[in-house]
Amino acid sequence: NILDVGSGSGWTVALLSSIVGTKGKVTAAERIPELYEFGKKNADKFNFVKKGIAEFYNIDGSKGYEKNSPYDRIIVSAMTEDIPRPLKEQLKVGGKMVIPVHNDIWYIEKRGEDDLYIEKYSGFSFVPLIHKSND
Secondary structure, three states: OEEEEEEOHHHHHHHHHHHHHHOOOOEEEEEEEHHHHHHHHHHOOOOOOOOOEEEEEEOOOOOOHHHHEEEEEEEEOOOOOOOOHHHHEEEEEEEEEEEEEOEEEEEEEEEEEOEEEEEEEOOOOEEEOOOOOOO
């Protein structure tokens, strides 16, 4: 069970869907309506949406998507200042997350409800994760 935040053109959703297969699920969160539609259309070229492997939502991904949680893996494709609380809460114990914080990639393992192991990797650049104020 994977959450893809900032799913954009859908290429990561398609890649992840092909990896998890029919026994897995990929939840895609994209706040920009045009990218949401574009990504959903691209992933559905491979029938991932029709098969129920991928689900797309036009939402503020910084809030995750609680309905499909907890997640085994979370991948975030936009930079944030810190790990959004909803993403920490929706990651299952034993789950892993990759998220750009400032211009570092943070690899996170949730080892307990309040126990996050974090490794930081420098030298990257990302667009910011935008929070919608009306959600």
